Amino acid sequence: FRRKPAFDDETREQLRETLIGADFGTTAADAVIEALGRKARGVNDLDALLAALREALAERLAAFVGDVDAPQPGEVVLIVGINGSGKTTSVARLAHRWKEQGKPVVIGAADTFRAAAAEQLEVWGERVGVRVVRQKAGADPAAVAFDTVQAAQAANAIALIDTAGRIHGDQGLMEELKKIRRVIGKAVEGAPQHVWLTLDASQGQTAIEQARRFHEAVGVTGLIVNKLDGEGMAGFVYPITEELGIPIIAIGVGEGMEDLEPFAPERFAAQIV
Amino acid sequence: FERLTEGLTGALSALGGRADDSTRHAFIETIRDRLLDADAHPDVVGDLIERLENRLSRPDDEGRPASERFLTGLEEEIARILGGQAEPLRLRSSGTSAVMVVGLQGTGKTTSVGKLAQHLRTQKKNVMLVPLDVKRPAAIEQLQILGRDLDIPVWDTDARQKPVKVARAALKAAEKQKVDVVIFDTAGRLAIDQELMRELTQLRDKLRPQEILYVMDAMAGQTAVQTAERFVEAVRPSGMILTKVDADPRGGAVLSVRARTGIPVKFMGVGEKASDFEPFDPTRIARRLLD
Ligand SMILES: Nc1nc2c(ncn2[C@@H]2O[C@H](COP(=O)(O)OP(=O)(O)OP(=O)(O)O)[C@@H](O)[C@H]2O)c(=O)[nH]1
Numbered sequence: 001f002r003r004k005p006a007f008d009d010e011t012r013e014q015l016r017e018t019l020i021g022a023d024f025g026t027t028a029a030d031a032v033i034e035a036l037g038r039k040a041r042g043v044n045d046l047d048a049l050l051a052a053l054r055e056a057l058a059e060r061l062a063a064f065v066g067d068v069d070a071p072q073p074g075e076v077v078l079i080v081g082i083n084g085s086g087k088t089t090s091v092a093r094l095a096h097r098w099k100e101q102g103k104p105v106v107i108g109a110a111d112t113f114r115a116a117a118a119e120q121l122e123v124w125g126e127r128v129g130v131r132v133v134r135q136k137a138g139a140d141p142a143a144v145a146f147d148t149v150q151a152a153q154a155a156n157a158i159a160l161i162d163t164a165g166r167i168h169g170d171q172g173l174m175e176e177l178k179k180i181r182r183v184i185g186k187a188v189e190g191a192p193q194h195v196w197l198t199l200d201a202s203q204g205q206t207a208i209e210q211a212r213r214f215h216e217a218v219g220v221t222g223l224i225v226n227k228l229d230g231e232g233m234a235g236f237v238y239p240i241t242e243e244l245g246i247p248i249i250a251i252g253v254g255e256g257m258e259d260l261e262p263f264a265p266e267r268f269a270a271q272i273v
Numbered sequence: 274f275e276r277l278t279e280g281l282t283g284a285l286s287a288l289g290g291r292a293d294d295s296t297r298h299a300f301i302e303t304i305r306d307r308l309l310d311a312d313a314h315p316d317v318v319g320d321l322i323e324r325l326e327n328r329l330s331r332p333d334d335e336g337r338p339a340s341e342r343f344l345t346g347l348e349e350e351i352a353r354i355l356g357g358q359a360e361p362l363r364l365r366s367s368g369t370s371a372v373m374v375v376g377l378q379g380t381g382k383t384t385s386v387g388k389l390a391q392h393l394r395t396q397k398k399n400v401m402l403v404p405l406d407v408k409r410p411a412a413i414e415q416l417q418i419l420g421r422d423l424d425i426p427v428w429d430t431d432a433r434q435k436p437v438k439v440a441r442a443a444l445k446a447a448e449k450q451k452v453d454v455v456i457f458d459t460a461g462r463l464a465i466d467q468e469l470m471r472e473l474t475q476l477r478d479k480l481r482p483q484e485i486l487y488v489m490d491a492m493a494g495q496t497a498v499q500t501a502e503r504f505v506e507a508v509r510p511s512g513m514i515l516t517k518v519d520a521d522p523r524g525g526a527v528l529s530v531r532a533r534t535g536i537p538v539k540f541m542g543v544g545e546k547a548s549d550f551e552p553f554d555p556t557r558i559a560r561r562l563l564d
């Protein structure tokens with residue numbers, strides 16, 4: 001005996017299209033539709049279903065709202081992620097936000113590899129009005145991280161450390177990141193208290209593997225989804241939060257220092273549906 | 274293409290390898306989902322499957338099972354979409370050629386400009402780089418450092434000037450200096466930013482480049498096609514550089530963009546160094562697509 005499906009084929013297809021088009025992936029899309037089917041059985045009016053879907057997504061993501069203002073003076077925030085996902089710009093935005101809140105911040109330019117990475121951060125530091133700790137190109141990133149934490153401790157500030165972009169499958173670079181984390185831990189017990197992974201909203205299912213690998217390497221405590229002012233809808237946060245339980249801290253919605261918003265589930269869901 | 278078949282043989286054996294309608298339907302749906310999860314666009318996947326079903330409806334004189342014919346057909350269709358050998362750059366046989374590099378934020382344009390410069394230099398071309406990203410902090414510096422590392426001249430762009438003005442001055446100078454190829458690095462921009470897309474069109478009109486390269490991250494998702502189409506509307510790129518292929522993504526986005534826009538993929542970035550640059554290898558992507 002096979003129970004009659006909750007939606008007719010055409011309705012189901014339209015819901016699936018919406019979710020897959022938003023980069024949910026087929027497994028997550030089907031799971032969401034299944035859950036919706038149990039709640040909205042027999043409803044076949046597409047508009048009503050889409051509204052119910054939006055609500056269900058917002059509700060589900062509400063369980064994964066992180067706190068962008070959690071970091072306290074004396075704590076360390078490490079920003080990690082693949083190449084070009086918006087780490088450096090996120091550091092600028094976070095530093096700006098916390099400085100406006102009266103929290104002292106010291107930025108660490110621990111990307112010692114990419115051309116003009118430290119310079120990029122220095123320009124931001126100047127615009128935001130926050131000190132940037134750096135060394136010359138090619139220096140040991142862990143050493144920069146260490147210096148930054150020391151400087152932040154002395155100033156009772158938040159140490160906000162930018163790292164180089166790296167591919168999640170690159171063993172050597174993931175080892176380097178583990179070392180940076182270890183060295184920070186040696187400078188201050190329990191640090192880094194916050195390890196935030198930046199994700200590019202325009203990417204596809206690879207985001208899930210990124211989250212897994214970075215999490216397994218250094219323990220990710222929050223996600224920052226950037227470039228949500230673009231066309232990408234970052235539906236992959238659904239399978240990521242489902243599997244790893246990591247909260248979403250904030251979103252990037254532009255290239256300026258003000259373009260950071262705390263994660264708001266309703267708005268996020270409204271972009272998708 | 275052996276690995277392609279291996280990946281799907283699993284799906285096949287799980288379905289008992291029978292040839293009846295419901296098994297065939299389940300098999301096709303498995304492939305559809307596999308490709309969607311590889312970031313391929315549903316319209317492209319739909320077309321692909323439709324073409325394969327048409328192939329299957331024709332009789333097979335070798336008497337092979339439908340599933341095997343389907344898989345072989347799939348490999349062939351993917352290879353056909355991705356194109357055979359990488360197409361060469363369109364450069365002038367004499368005089369200065371202009372190459373313009375465009376794309377979304379963070380896709381690897383500036384890094385790729387350095388890589389392309391190195392590649393052209395090994396072909397004995399005399400190259401000049403022109404930074405046109407006057408907005409991103411230290412973007413000009415980034416390209417200057419890359420140029421310096423490669424010992425390739427970089428135009429001294431003034432960040433306070435408009436990109437179109439800088440570009441014209443640089444191109445004039447390059448022509449005077451008999452530079453073979455001038456590569457223009459533009460700022461990353463959203464495809465939906467009308468003003469910035471207009472700027473790109475204006476730049477193209479002023480430079481009349483021989484080659485406009487669309488730089489796309491190989492990890493792009495379902496919005497890759499609509500994004501690429503907007504770049505096509507603005508400047509009709511003549512080629513693509515696919516970056517971060519070393520992240521080993523399934524590659525559905527490049528399959529889809531190639532299928533829908535027809536833009537040939539000329540090069541792929543396989544790492545961060547200037548030497549991590551290769552002519553596009555369609556088999557590498559094809560293999561990963563059906564993993
Ligand atoms: N539109 C938009 N662009 C963004 C956003 N966040 C970052 N960018 C842009 O994306 C590009 C890359 O940003 P970066 O901050 O340099 O990225 P990154 O992760 O530090 O890059 P690497 O250090 O090279 O790995 C820049 O052009 C940024 O301006 C965003 O939320 N919206």
Ligand SMILES: Nc1nc2c(ncn2[C@@H]2O[C@H](COP(=O)(O)OP(=O)(O)OP(=O)(O)O)[C@@H](O)[C@H]2O)c(=O)[nH]1
Pocket residue numbers: 083084114165167376377378379380381382383384385406409412459460461462516517518519520541542543544545549
């Ligand atoms: N692993 C890997 N990283 C790459 C590749 N191409 C570029 N990158 C890295 O991606 C990041 C972004 O590269 P950029 O060249 O700054 O990107 P962009 O498109 O110029 O960025 P905007 O100018 O801000 O739009 C850097 O960390 C590069 O080193 C590649 O093929 N593989």
Ligand SMILES: [Mg+2]
Pocket residue numbers: 087088089111117162163164165
């Ligand atoms: Mg950076």
Ligand SMILES: [Mg+2]
Pocket residue numbers: 382383384406412459460461
């Ligand atoms: Mg650039």
